[in-house]
Every structure is written in structure tokens, then in C-alpha cells.
Amino acid sequence: MMERKVKVVQLGTGKMAKYTMKYVLEKGGEIVGAIDVNPAVIGKDIGEIMGTDNLGIKVIDFKDAENMLTQTKPDVCIVETMSLLTDVEEPLMLCAKLGINAITTCEEAFYSWNSNPNLTKKIDDLAKQNGCTIVGTGYQDIYWGQLITSICGSTQKITKIKGSSSYNVEDYGIALANAHGAGLTLKDFDEQIASVDKISDIERQNIIESGEYLPSYMWNVNGWLCDKLGLTIKSQKQVTVPTTNKEDIYSETLGVTVKAGDATGMSAIVTSETNEGITIESECIGKVYSKEDFDKNEWTVYGEPDTTITVARPATVELTCATVVNRIPDVINAKPGFIPTAQIGELNFKSKVLNEYVSKE
Secondary structure, three states, rough: OOOOOEEEEEEOOOHHHHHHHHHHOOOOOOOEEEEEEOOOOOOOOOHHOOOOOEEEEEEEEEEEEHHHHHOOOOOOOEEEOOOOOHHHHHHHHHHHHHEOOOOOEOOHHHHHHOHHHHHHHHHHHHHOOOEEEEEEEOOHHHHHHHHHHHHHHOOOOOEEEEEEEEHHHHOHEEEEEEOOOOOHHHHHHHHHOOHHOOOHHHHHHHHHHHHOOOHHHHHHHHHHHHHHHHEEEEEEEEEEHHHHHOOOOEEEEOOEEEEEOOEEEEEEEEEEEEOOEEEEEEOOOOOOOOOOOOEEEEEEEEOOOOEEEEEEEEOOOHHHHHHHHHHHHHHOOOOOOOOOOOOOOOOOOOOOHHHHHOOOO
């Protein structure tokens, strides 16, 4: 067991970070540094970001990150910034270079081996070389992952797994809203977002190998589910369609009014066929919510027997951040490399302080 507090650096101090940092402190961790690129938060005390008293840790510019990380020697760096692996390449490579474990909410990083294998291997190789672990986690770890595979464990035969999840892009910041095409006209959506998937399997694979593929969140989730369940994917397809609203709707995150009929976000449907005869079809709907909309997560395992589970109005932001913090000891204990959570065991509640779950100093 680790005899001291787990030392954490927070990279990215936006909407998610105020919960993550609070949860780290509540679980007995120590925040030894914070990093951002936004001039509006650089120099701020993390207490101000969390809405508490000042804690004596000020947000520094990313250009000074290497020096700070070298001095503070954190056990883990939490990277909560962008949605695509290319967007977090620099901080993850920095952590791998310095031998610092990293845990990121980058959605693609949840299982980037199937969407950007070359960059994933590059990060994996450097992390192994320097003895640290890089992991992608978040809401999907339980609600699109472990929850479903646990239901599968109580099923005799499975023919299909079908899931859908909706969330408000307003809750997650501008990077996610832009990735969903929120605010685009339908023509622009078709050109910038949907066109990516109007290609053959061979063309898609070539784009994946080039590192320029834009996966929906479920693309990576399907890969994770197959890894966890021991399934072999023989084909996988993705379709993205815009979501719209009948009335104008204001987006605080984008700072604009999305006109009626324009894209409020998107629905992405990923279908995976496996050699074992099981089909996985998953859909994620991310959009600027109207007053009537709410988060909903629904999965059905078809087979003997059929089972459906629905989670209505989950506190997605808080669940995401609690997942990150509860995963910290798992990441520290894991083997070196860029490792999917499918390979580091079940995510469990941590009732004690984090360091009591760490098996190595």
C-alpha cells in the first residue's frame, strides 16, 4: 500500500475539472499542479475554479508543463481537454516521456486501437519504455461498457447487443459541441461531419491507418465491448445523421443561437459484426437540448433471455468525473502501456482514501 497521498496533476481546468479536483481531494488525494492553455484561467487558484477557498495551487500555462511535472513528480496526470486522440497527443506523449501515468476523458482514447492505431502504438511504445500507464475512461466505462458486459455475464446465448445514449453537448464544452456539428447548417453538416462515413470499408481503413479518421464515441465503445467480451470484429460501419429542432435554440457553449432546422448535434450509429455471430449496434445522440430533452441510456442484450436496462437522467458529468477518480489506483497499478480499461479489471467504488488501493510505491 502507498503510505502517502496520491499526487495528482489536473490538465484542463474547464467544466469537468471542478468536479474531478473536488472528488480527488475528497478521496484523500493531493493536487500538486494544474495546467491549461486558456489565458482566462492561467494564474487562477484551483480553489477559485472549484468555488472553494484558495488552495495555493495556481493554473500554469501548458508551455511550462514539463518543468512543473518534473518537479512535482505526480503519480497521475488527469487530462480533461479534447475528444480526439490527435488533440491530446501532446499531453499524453509528454506524460509517457516523463514516465507519468495519465488518465484521460478523451473519448477516442477509450479504445483508440480501432480508430487511430498508429498514434495509439506510438504512445503505447513510449509509455512502456518509461514504465507508465496511459488510460482512457469516463462515463462510457460503466454505462456503455462494464454495465453491458455484466448483463452479458448473466445471459446464456447472445445474438445482438443494442444500445443508445443521449447527452447534452452543452455540459461538456466547445470541443465536444464542435465535434458533433452543433450549429452547422445541414449542408455544412453533410460536408464536414457526415461525409466522413460515406466511404467503402477499404477507404475507411486507409483513413484509419492515416490517423485522420473521425470516430463517433460508439466506434471506440464497440471496440472496447468486443475486447472485453472476447469477440473478433469482422466488419464495422458508422453512420452519422444530424439532429434538429423545430424552434431556434440558444447554445451557451457555442455562444450562438442555432436556427430551427440547423444541426443541434448528431446521432451516430455504429454496427459491428463479429466472427462469433454477435452483432453490436450502438447509437449515441449528442445535441444541444431543448427544454423537453433529457439524458437517457438504454441497452438491450438479445438472446436467451432478452434483457433491457434503462438509466434515465443520469448525472453524466458527475458520473464521468467520479469514474476518473475511482480509476486512479487501477491506472497506477496497471502494467505499462496505453491500456484499455477492458484489460485492467472492473471499476469499483473506492470507499477508502485512494492510496490504500495502490499496490506499488
